[in-house]
Amino acid sequence: MGCARMSQIPGKRQPGNPAAADDGDELHFCSTCAFSDACVSQGYGKSELADLHVLVEHVGPFRAGMFLFREGDEFNAIAAVRAGTVKTFVLDANGNEQVLGFHLPGEVIGLSAIHASRYPCNAIALDTVMLCRFSFPKMALLASRMPGLQQQLFRLLSQDIGKAELLAGDHPADERMAAFLVALSRRYAARGFSPRRLNLTMTRADIANYLRLAPETVSRILKRMSTEGMVEVQQREIALLDQERLLA
Amino acid sequence: MGCARMSQIPGKRQPGNPAAADDGDELHFCSTCAFSDACVSQGYGKSELADLHVLVEHVGPFRAGMFLFREGDEFNAIAAVRAGTVKTFVLDANGNEQVLGFHLPGEVIGLSAIHASRYPCNAIALDTVMLCRFSFPKMALLASRMPGLQQQLFRLLSQDIGKAELLAGDHPADERMAAFLVALSRRYAARGFSPRRLNLTMTRADIANYLRLAPETVSRILKRMSTEGMVEVQQREIALLDQERLLA
DNA sequence: CGACTTATTGACCATCATCAACATGCGTGG
DNA sequence: CCACGCATGTTGATGATGGTCAATAAGTCG
DSSP states (O other): OOOOOOOOOOSSOOTTOOTTTTOTTGGGOOTTSTTHHHHGGGTOOHHHHHHHHHHEEEEEEEOTTOEEEOTTOBOOEEEEEEESOEEEEEEOTTSOEEEEEEEOTTOEEOGGGTTTTBOSSEEEESSOEEEEEEEHHHHHHHHHHOHHHHHHHHHHHHHHHHHHHHHTOOOOHHHHHHHHHHHHHHHHHHTTSOSSEEEOOSOHHHHHHHHTSOHHHHHHHHHHHHHTTSEEEETTEEEEOOHHHHTO | OOOOOOOOOOSSOOTTOOTTTTOTTGGGOOTTSTTHHHHGGGTOOHHHHHHHHHHEEEEEEEOTTOEEEOTTOBOOEEEEEEESOEEEEEEOTTSOEEEEEEEOTTOEEOGGGTTTTBOSSEEEESSOEEEEEEEHHHHHHHHHHOHHHHHHHHHHHHHHHHHHHHHTOOOOHHHHHHHHHHHHHHHHHHTTSOSSEEEOOSOHHHHHHHHTSOHHHHHHHHHHHHHTTSEEEETTEEEEOOHHHHTO
């Protein structure tokens, strides 16, 4: 249910962030990054890796509540989340927030901005966020020479279409909630975190908004799941006790 | 509300379809096609146009009810709808259909299949459908030499992410219906058809499923819109009388 | 002219949102 | 360390939107 989606990262360097910080050990950089497949697994040599790496700009940290970009900002880069959680959302005609997705480490934001060269949504940090920013024009240029990279970009984009579509299903509230938890668990697991023990970085209201439910409903469902022994809830710590039953 | 989404077109040539039929006048081919911008407006010359055209394979016609591809089929080409309407859908765990989108002439199907190299959904013809099929590997290769084409592909993919996300909003039934009609109208208008007079090719049940409503609800809302003078409904013919009020 | 699919209409009911009150946690500053 | 205040989360009572069920009508196609 996750959904890598939106846009990118502001034009300005954040204070306290030496842009090219850990470049020393960077040639095998973030092994969890969505782009790592692009080169590593495709058997590219050092020179191609280096080409990709010169495009990378480490930015952050962004503190909780900071905007990474706003709707309407000019687009020129996509970014991979290196640490923390990013929430993307739009404001509808009445100014109500509509959460589009949460982005965990290793996932890419900014893809939906390519179309209009402007960010179609806002992105804010839910906790302390670090990003790897890639200039999109340069990346597209490089992709022309690196079929593997082009393919990876196509795949990332394509993947998000499918994810976003599935989100639109009209399942009852408890199924939505269960699916959300299981999906989060899987996404964390894919990055090497525990699939059992989730540490939610978003509020109940954010979850509710994302699932198109009322916050009260989220509370009640969590409580019910808890009394039924499927999960264990302690504030924002959630332990998944019975994956089986959650999938029903 | 549309949403160009899914996959592509079957491996087999349709009987009664001379694959390279109307090639004579084809160099300026379907002017309404989503790819026409890719070259024409980017100032490419005849040779690039020719390169793109040799990739095109006209297939069809597909009669109403025929599958263009099925979930799980191997993916190797995307396609632009040349005529007719395509419905894409998946079957959930209980075998219930979930409509993902409708695709009008000029729109592209198959984009979400790139990710897994398999179609993640089914596509069937709602009426008589003609397609332009493009081998995706060849297209990707060509895109390496044609920045404009690469850019166009990125844009098409990116666009669909945004469309799919917006679809997930939780608006009341009447707003969903109104938005659907207005979006259809715009999409038809963009291809040179009348924005006032819609000829729905899908059943109420399909519309309802797509909007995550019950067919009965669709009926009732259309009736109400009709008595309120916003639209005029005659079977599958719908005239939009008051665009203004529909947008609220 | 039947048999089928599609669409409409009505009666009833379930899910979930809303409203309101209350509890809990957390940060700040005394 | 405790007190206050605000944000977040929980719980209960009530009601509206829209789904379900069932019957009827209207097209469609042989």
